[in-house]
Amino acid sequence: MQYSEKVMDHFMNPRNVGEIENADGIGTCGNPVCGDLMTFYIKIEPRTEDPDEARIADIRFKTFGCGAAIAVASMASEMAKGRTLTEISSMSRDDVANMLDGLPPVKMHCSNIGVQAIQEAVKDYLKKIGRDDLAGRIKGCPKKEN
Amino acid sequence: MSTEWNVYLDNNATTPTDPRVVEKMIPYFHEISANPSSIHGAGRRARDAVEEAREIISRLVNCRTEEVYFTSGGTEADNLAIKGTALSQNERKKIITSEIEHHAVLTTCEHMAKFGYEIVKTPVDQHGIVDLDFLSKSVDENTLLVSIMHANNEVGTIEPMGEITRVAHRHGAIVHTDAVQTTGKIPIDIDALGIDMLSLSGHKFYGPKGIGALVVRRGIRFEPLHHGGHHEKNKRAGTENVPGIVGLGKACDIALAEMASEEERIKAMRERLWAGIDHNVEDVRLNGHPQKRLANTLNVSVRYIEGESMLLNLDMHGIFASSGSACTSGSLEASHVLLAMGLPHELAHGSLRFSLGRFNKDEEIDHVIKVFPEIVRKLRAISPLYKDKSGRH
Numbered sequence: 001m002q003y004s005e006k007v008m009d010h011f012m013n014p015r016n017v018g019e020i021e022n023a024d025g026i027g028t029c030g031n032p033v034c035g036d037l038m039t040f041y042i043k044i045e046p047r048t049e050d051p052d053e054a055r056i057a058d059i060r061f062k063t064f065g066c067g068a069a070i071a072v073a074s075m076a077s078e079m080a081k082g083r084t085l086t087e088i089s090s091m092s093r094d095d096v097a098n099m100l101d102g103l104p105p106v107k108m109h110c111s112n113i114g115v116q117a118i119q120e121a122v123k124d125y126l127k128k129i130g131r132d133d134l135a136g137r138i139k140g141c142p143k144k145e146n
Numbered sequence: 147m148s149t150e151w152n153v154y155l156d157n158n159a160t161t162p163t164d165p166r167v168v169e170k171m172i173p174y175f176h177e178i179s180a181n182p183s184s185i186h187g188a189g190r191r192a193r194d195a196v197e198e199a200r201e202i203i204s205r206l207v208n209c210r211t212e213e214v215y216f217t218s219g220g221t222e223a224d225n226l227a228i229k230g231t232a233l234s235q236n237e238r239k240k241i242i243t244s245e246i247e248h249h250a251v252l253t254t255c256e257h258m259a260k261f262g263y264e265i266v267k268t269p270v271d272q273h274g275i276v277d278l279d280f281l282s283k284s285v286d287e288n289t290l291l292v293s294i295m296h297a298n299n300e301v302g303t304i305e306p307m308g309e310i311t312r313v314a315h316r317h318g319a320i321v322h323t324d325a326v327q328t329t330g331k332i333p334i335d336i337d338a339l340g341i342d343m344l345s346l347s348g349h350k351f352y353g354p355k356g357i358g359a360l361v362v363r364r365g366i367r368f369e370p371l372h373h374g375g376h377h378e379k380n381k382r383a384g385t386e387n388v389p390g391i392v393g394l395g396k397a398c399d400i401a402l403a404e405m406a407s408e409e410e411r412i413k414a415m416r417e418r419l420w421a422g423i424d425h426n427v428e429d430v431r432l433n434g435h436p437q438k439r440l441a442n443t444l445n446v447s448v449r450y451i452e453g454e455s456m457l458l459n460l461d462m463h464g465i466f467a468s469s470g471s472a473c474t475s476g477s478l479e480a481s482h483v484l485l486a487m488g489l490p491h492e493l494a495h496g497s498l499r500f501s502l503g504r505f506n507k508d509e510e511i512d513h514v515i516k517v518f519p520e521i522v523r524k525l526r527a528i529s530p531l532y533k534d535k536s537g538r539h
Contacts, residue, residue, distance in 0.1 A: 003458075011458065017528045032492040032531065035452055035480065039530045062530035064492075066454035070528065 003067060004101035010071035015078050018060040025128070027120025029113040029141040036065035036111050038073045040121045044085075049131050051085035059118070068103055068111035075100050076114030088122050089138045091115045116141040151464030153510040157442060157503030158299050158327060159468055163393070164352040164504065170396040171354065174389040182386050183375065192388050199395025206398040207325075207344060207361055208335045215360045215378045216391055220326040220347030221250040222371075223360035224293075226382070227322040227343045228254045230368030231291050232263065238290035242319070244268045244276050244305075245486035246298050251324050252482075255293065268294065273435040274303035274487050282313045289319040296325040296334070296344075300483040300499060301434030302443025304328070311340035320366060326350045326358070330401035331440060332409065342366045348390065352504055353397030357390030412502050413441035415511050419500060420444055422515030427522050433484060433497060442502040447484075447493040450532035451525040456498055459521040465514055468499045492531070 003011070020041035030037040038061055045057035059081050063073045076096050080088055093112045097103045103112060119140040126135035154162070174195060180188035182196050197211075204211045217223045228241065228251065243255050245267045255265045266284050268276045276294055285292065292314040297304045311321045322343040328334060330351030336344055343366060347358040362368060362381075374383030423430055429449035448456065453469030460467055480494035489497075500514070526532040 008458075011455070012462065014528060028530075032495065035491070035495040037530060062528055064450065064529045064531050065452050067458045069452075070455060 002104070003071075004103075006075075006099070006101045007068060007071040007103065010074040010100065011067045014063075014070055014074035016060050016074065016081070017062070019062065020058060020060050023060075023121075025121040025123070025125030027117045027122070027124055027140070029117035029120060030065070030069075030110070032064060034110050036063075036069040036113065038063040038065065038069065038113060038117045040073075040077070040114075040117045042080075042118070042121045042125065044125055047129070049126075049129055049134070051089070051126075051134055054085045054125075056080050056083055056085075056088065056118075056122075061114075061117075066107070066111060068107040069113075071100055072096055072103070072112050072114040073117075076118055080118050085122050085126070085134075088118060091118070113141065149462070149464035151510070151513055153465045153506070153513060155465060155467045155500040155502060155506065155510075155514070157506075158302075158350070158499065158501035160349045160355065161352045161503050162505055163349070163354050164397065164400060166400060167353055167393045167396045171389040171393040174392050178388075182388060183377070192386075195392050195395075196386050196388060199391045199398075202395045202398045202402070203346075203359060203361075206329065206334070206402055207346070208337050209344075209361050210364065212379075213361050213363055215362060215381050216386060216394075217345075217358045217360055217382060218356055218387070219358040220248075220324065220345050220350070223345035223347070223358050224248075224250040224322075224324055225254050226360050226368065226371055227345060227362075228258065228291065228293060229371055230381075231320055231322075231343075231366070232258055232261070233369035234367040235290065238288050238319075240264045240266065240284075240286070240289045242266045242268060242281065242284050242289055242292045242294075242314075244270060244294045246270050246274055246276075246300075246303075246483040247293070247295055248299055248324055248326075251293055251295065263290075264288075270303075270486050272488050273438075274298055274301050274433075274483065275435060275438070276305055276310065278306070278309055278313060281310065285314055285317050285319055287317055289314070289317055291320045291322055293322040293324070296323045296328040297332075297440050298434070298483060299327050300481060301445045301487070302327070302440035302501075303435040304332070304438045304440065307339045307341060311342075315340065327440060330397060330405065331442065333405065336361060336363070343368075348394040348397055351397055351401055354390050354393040357387055357394045359394070408504060409441045412504075412506070415506060415508065416442060416444050416500075416502050418508075419502075419511050419514060420446075422511070423518060426515070426519040431493060433487065433489070444500040444502070445497060446500075447489065447497045448522055449493065449496060450529045451522065452495050453497050455525055456496075456521060459525070460514075460518070463513070463517045463521075465517070468501070469497060 023041035043058035329346040484494035
């Protein structure tokens, strides 16, 4: 099994690691049983309910997992920064894998959960501002991985 | 990151071939390269080399020379033992093994279920020792074979083979043991332990890859899996791997001379490595039996972080270890051995195996002790499961 140079770079030097105090949204995906778990914290600006206007101004994460999981979280955080909530809702896990120049096939499912975790954080934000209707439209994390 | 270090701590996966073994093998590729089945002088010289190696192996495990059958390695020996005994009879339909076997035994046993065999897996305790009460209750007149490893490859726990054979023999079951992790590392007296069949592998103790043996005590019936010529008394057809056999013999020869002193030296290094980790990293757990364990094996679980991410970081520092965590082996399951020992999934995923060997040096252990705490600190800093003792995140 071989990781790409980009995976190794993000694994050894993960971007946006940490937590955000009073985050606007927090989202978690995965669990320690399958060996991968990540939690994202986001700050939204402007804090509007219009998903075409509201953007991810800041993003931080923490990960328990293998090399791929850490690299996925780091890359997904970079890709999400500055994006509108509409853009976030249409991001896919394949986008992250492609930006990392691919992942080993066995890592595509369990470890590639960065986008879903960020979407969970967005849903959390939308629910907090009373827009459960919008939150319900975002895919987020499959139930069994929660 | 570049590093000068080249610290190989994965000797349970495979060992480097000892240069003395290589030297002994070289003439058998060209100078003495005839077929041992040929009756001419060149063939007889090859035959002599094969039989000399067989004799040395028999001394290492205390069996008769004619009880040694050469195979391509441990996996073939395990297959031959399990399938060979099954094919030789029709009466008994139960095979008992353990939950912590190597896949060479586990998968082979599971395969036999397709042919009407009942497969029973004996559980183990927290240290990885098989449950003798369970075994005792499971063995019956229908039991053909009890196949339990001599020592476990992941955690190093050594199984009580003498007691296992006593229990199994009460009902006339045959006892096979996968001894690839113990051969050449600890003394094996197959006679005293009462073992009927034993698998060994060259490359696990500084011999070449592609050669191993199944030792079968006199009177134990088994059918061959390879048919063809009359090699190995009709039990394993195929021209003998003469250089490999010679190399295996030499590896046994060296083990006979050096095993005791090497065990002591390696154990001291292993204990120093564990002390270095235990003193400098909080929340670590030693996996395997505290005493009844191979001297070279150190399996640890590091709480809050995952094994592969530790391995990759160690790799960057020129340290080559292994992980029971799945990520490395390509499946996503946590180690079946650690789970059988009752570890929760997080701890099983966060495990690392350092397996030391003949060519490790003290300064290599110092290097690991130096870099490992920093690797753990770095990974814990990004782990959502870790809150440090000061209460800060």
